[in-house]
Amino acid sequence: MQIVTDSGTDLNLSPEQMEVLNVHIVPLVVTLDGKSYREGLDIEPGPFYDLLTASEKLPTTSQPSAGDFAEVYRKLSLKDPDILSVHMSSGLSGTFNSAVSGAKMVPEASVTHIDTKTLSAAAGWQVEAGARAVKAGWPLDKVMALIKKIGAASESIYTLEELKYLIHGGRISHMKGLIASLLNLKPMIGVETVGGTYVQRGMA
DSSP, X not given: OEEEEEXXXXXXXXXXXXXXXXXXXXXXXXXXXXXXXXXXXXXXXXXXXXXXXXXSSOOEEEOOOHHHHHHHHHHHHTTOSXXXXXXXXXXXXXXXXXXXXXXXTOTTSEEEEEEOSSOHHHHHHXXXXXXXHHHTTOOHXXXXXXXXXXXXXXXXXXXXXXXXXXXXXXXXOHHHHHHHHHTTOOEEEEEOTXXXXXXXXXXX
């Protein structure tokens, strides 16, 4: 069985580890100043943040298409048709739905999809645990139970160094952003595990 995920899970594995664990990443695409980059392929986080700091515009992110997933599934099925596809929350991105649609285009592949209901490192933990369990020879039902257990025991909480992107993106008003900045308050943002959407957990 092979593992497919997306770059929104922020999987913390080296290329060598991914090869050993049969993990394959389908990248999201981020666009800034009219130029598009495939996450982890065309640009890494550090250089992207440098570009973001220098830009006066906001970036946009695009999910992989169903065709992108179909291409990966089709290629992998030539080696092993059994695929476990684990993705960032469907409540935050259409990536999971793209993966499901992509699998329908490749009937020769047997794809099992998992919605982690979270993103970033907390989603990456689920991907890595599933990949290691598969590598160890666990049956699919036990692999899925392990991934679900890790998801239930994990919680993502983020805070932001500055609020300008939330303000410009319309997530908070200019007045609230100004007051929070003056008081040096930063929102703590989490991901609830039912719908997998953002929720505010307080202020830091």
